[in-house]
Amino acid sequence: MARKRLLLGDEAIALGALHAGLSGVYAYPGTPSTEITEFIQADPLAKERKVHSRWCTNEKTAMEAALGMSFMGKRALVCMKHVGLNVCADPFVNSGITGVNGGVVVLVADDPSMHSSQDEQDSRFYGKFAMIPTFEPSSQQEAYDMMAVAFDYSEQQKLPVLMRVVTRMAHSRAAVTIADEPREENELNYNAEASHWVLLPANARKRNVALTSQQAQLETDACNSEYNRYVEGTDKSMGIIASGIAFNYVNECFPQGCPYPILKISQYPLPKSLVRRMCDECESVLVVEDGQPFIEDMLRGVMDGNTVVKGRLTGELPRTGELTPDVVKAALGLPSDETYDPCPDVVPRPPALCQGCGHRDVYTALNKVLLDYENPRVFGDIGCYTLGFLPPFHAIHSCVDMGASITMAKGAADAGQWPAVAVIGDSTFTHSGMTGLLDAINENANITVIISDNLTTGMTGGQDSAGTNKFEAICRGLGLSDDHLHVVVPLPKNMEEITRIIKQEIEYNGTSVIIPRRECIQTFQRHLKQKKNKQ
Amino acid sequence: MKSDIILCGVGGQGILSIATVIGEAAMNENLYIKQAEVHGMSQRGGDVQSNLRISSQPINSDLIAKGGADVIISMEPMEALRYLPYLSKQGWIITSSTPFVNIPNYPDMDKINADLDKLQNVIKIDIESMAKENNIPRSANIILLGAAQKALGIEYHKLEDAIRSIFGRKGEAVVEANIKALALGKAMQK
Numbered sequence: 001m002a003r004k005r006l007l008l009g010d011e012a013i014a015l016g017a018l019h020a021g022l023s024g025v026y027a028y029p030g031t032p033s034t035e036i037t038e039f040i041q042a043d044p045l046a047k048e049r050k051v052h053s054r055w056c057t058n059e060k061t062a063m064e065a066a067l068g069m070s071f072m073g074k075r076a077l078v079c080m081k082h083v084g085l086n087v088c089a090d091p092f093v094n095s096g097i098t099g100v101n102g103g104v105v106v107l108v109a110d111d112p113s114m115h116s117s118q119d120e121q122d123s124r125f126y127g128k129f130a131m132i133p134t135f136e137p138s139s140q141q142e143a144y145d146m147m148a149v150a151f152d153y154s155e156q157q158k159l160p161v162l163m164r165v166v167t168r169m170a171h172s173r174a175a176v177t178i179a180d181e182p183r184e185e186n187e188l189n190y191n192a193e194a195s196h197w198v199l200l201p202a203n204a205r206k207r208n209v210a211l212t213s214q215q216a217q218l219e220t221d222a223c224n225s226e227y228n229r230y231v232e233g234t235d236k237s238m239g240i241i242a243s244g245i246a247f248n249y250v251n252e253c254f255p256q257g258c259p260y261p262i263l264k265i266s267q268y269p270l271p272k273s274l275v276r277r278m279c280d281e282c283e284s285v286l287v288v289e290d291g292q293p294f295i296e297d298m299l300r301g302v303m304d305g306n307t308v309v310k311g312r313l314t315g316e317l318p319r320t321g322e323l324t325p326d327v328v329k330a331a332l333g334l335p336s337d338e339t340y341d342p343c344p345d346v347v348p349r350p351p352a353l354c355q356g357c358g359h360r361d362v363y364t365a366l367n368k369v370l371l372d373y374e375n376p377r378v379f380g381d382i383g384c385y386t387l388g389f390l391p392p393f394h395a396i397h398s399c400v401d402m403g404a405s406i407t408m409a410k411g412a413a414d415a416g417q418w419p420a421v422a423v424i425g426d427s428t429f430t431h432s433g434m435t436g437l438l439d440a441i442n443e444n445a446n447i448t449v450i451i452s453d454n455l456t457t458g459m460t461g462g463q464d465s466a467g468t469n470k471f472e473a474i475c476r477g478l479g480l481s482d483d484h485l486h487v488v489v490p491l492p493k494n495m496e497e498i499t500r501i502i503k504q505e506i507e508y509n510g511t512s513v514i515i516p517r518r519e520c521i522q523t524f525q526r527h528l529k530q531k532k533n534k535q
Numbered sequence: 536m537k538s539d540i541i542l543c544g545v546g547g548q549g550i551l552s553i554a555t556v557i558g559e560a561a562m563n564e565n566l567y568i569k570q571a572e573v574h575g576m577s578q579r580g581g582d583v584q585s586n587l588r589i590s591s592q593p594i595n596s597d598l599i600a601k602g603g604a605d606v607i608i609s610m611e612p613m614e615a616l617r618y619l620p621y622l623s624k625q626g627w628i629i630t631s632s633t634p635f636v637n638i639p640n641y642p643d644m645d646k647i648n649a650d651l652d653k654l655q656n657v658i659k660i661d662i663e664s665m666a667k668e669n670n671i672p673r674s675a676n677i678i679l680l681g682a683a684q685k686a687l688g689i690e691y692h693k694l695e696d697a698i699r700s701i702f703g704r705k706g707e708a709v710v711e712a713n714i715k716a717l718a719l720g721k722a723m724q725k
Contacts, residue, residue, distance in 0.1 A: 171572050248597065326600050336601060346616050352580045
């Protein structure tokens with residue numbers, strides 16, 4: 001019997017994948033995608049089937065492992081936040097050329113308005129770039145249902161499928177009707193052909209031609225997709241193209257039904273014939289999409305056309321930031337409800353490092369030492385410790401992408417900067433910091449690297465960190481001398497020792513690593529509670 | 536029926552457990568639900584909010600439009616005011632009266648109280664003290680839920696049932712503490 005469960009978008013995706021016969025999820029934590037893998041890790045069916053769900057070291061290792069599973073005929077899901085797709089862009093784009101054997105869905109959660117991110121990139125561009133089908137569900141139910149369709153379609157077309165969601169889909173709950181019977185997993189098979197998978201130029205050229213020729217079929221399928229829908233309307237003065245959850249915001253504005261025709265888009269390549277029909281029928285077209293003006297830009301192109309296209313590029317909708325019911329309402333020219341003015345006495349409450357967090361002690365020590373130097377520069381990285389930029393610490397001068405602290409510090413040192421300090425977390429270090437440290441060690445670059453080890457991936461909620469208990473061995477393995485490798489416990493009572501070591505290693509002309517190690521206060525409290533509950 | 540609710544507070548104050556109880560009650564009533572949450576960076580002591588929408592009709596948007604919220608349930612008085620533009624002119628604010636001061640420039644409480652008192656439909660409760668006095672220190676948030684019952688438009692016993700099923704696995708003592716909290720809140724309604 002069909003049953004309902006109240007699920008986050010992320011959870012609906014996870015359950016949809018499991019019920020579609022998933023054999024492995026491969027992911028690195030990243031808001032707003034983290035809950036997908038966490039759901040699978042806790043799900044009884046996944047446990048019973050031994051579905052792979054352990055966290056990967058980064059998105060690239062995740063994508064490649066998924067391709068390996070697909071190569072053997074089984075279904076794999078790769079999950080990441082939008083910027084994670086940059087990290088795995090190499091295997092992702094090439095997976096269009098190799099194609100797949102078992103179905104592969106690459107789930108990317110975009111974060112328009114950058115609630116927890118450093119940019120607002122729209123993953124649909126990647127789908128077009130890699131020439132693979134892209135799905136964009138408009139509701140939690142659709143996300144659940146689409147998973148099975150996406151895996152089937154991936155195997156039918158022998159291509160990976162990109163599924164793109166946004167924060168408000170990933171982190172919003174709704175009741176979802178669940179399938180009666182989960183599909184069985186695929187059997188292992190040896191159908192993958194080496195000539196498809198060995199991307200020597202001679203093979204890859206053939207595959208590139210095949211992929212390019214497949215595009216017409218993908219577009220026809222998108223035109224006929226049950227998820228792309230032309231909703232008739234009586235007022236043809238305007239047509240509305242709404243993709244993904246934008247469809248909901250448009251409908252929200254018209255409780256009595258929308259007078260304008262609406263083209264709902266949830267599957268790409270863009271179904272051009274449906275778009276042309278709307279442009280032919282309507283005097284103008286408003287494009288409503290969450291993220292960047294992906295469809296709008298395609299419609300507009302370079303040449304002047306007859307259709308008036310409105311959207312983010314013409315100012316009807318804001319150029320940046322996520323959609324809200326209010327901005328969509330304004331774009332449709334509808335009046336707003338009467339509202340209270342914002343209260344002038346309310347002040348911002350920015351996030352901060354937790355009280356008792358070890359990163360606090362690290363920054364306190366570092367700031368104290370750096371007072372002795374004229375122009376110190378501290379290169380930060382992605383994680384809770386990025387909050388060290390804010391008061392009271394004001395401790396870092398950069399934070400660009402996962403791992404950039406070490407490599408930027410090295411580049412700065414190459415330019416003549418001293419002191420050049422890198423601050424990176426344990427999980428970020430194994431994600432993308434290790435290779436940069438090897439560069440530094442090979443040249444004995446004059447940098448001081450602080451790996452602030454809290455034994456977890458903290459910012460995303462305390463997931464296992466790939467390098468726990470291995471950091472000294474990793475640094476030694478990369479060629480760092482023991483003389484310049486130190487482990488300290490970041491606590492106020494150890495301040496004298498920590499500052500002495502930082503000072504000493506800044507004074508040393510070469511690469512050194514200091515590892516302040518103390519468990520994240522959040523996971524510490526959680527573990528304490530679990531222990532108490534067991535007793 | 537339709538009820539658009541903004542739950543808010545400071546990261547870690549437990550607004551999501553209020554949402555879970557309302558969600559459970561709404562599911563049991565076969566109502567439609569959408570609940571947008573905030574995860575990630577802002578949970579570290581920053582302002583957090585959740586948009587919870589329940590309705591007997593299908594719901595489109597995950598987010599509530601400005602001027603559309605029927606009730607703001609807040610674990611913190613300044614946070615209640617942060618979302619004022621989202622409150623309907625007939626809407627209610629049900630808030631804890633205890634400030635959570637983790638920023639150096641927290642405004643004068645007299646100003647915050649004056650801003651709240653200017654509004655027509657406000658229930659302020661010192662939930663922390665009330666919870667302590669009644670020996671239910673971990674159920675302060677459920678007092679707020681009880682005080683919001685009428686504004687939510689959900690029958691009282693449906694909320695009780697939801698508490699039983701949500702907290703049931705934590706044992707009878709936890710269930711009873713939360714039922715007591717709900718009753719204390721209910722008595723504070725205007």
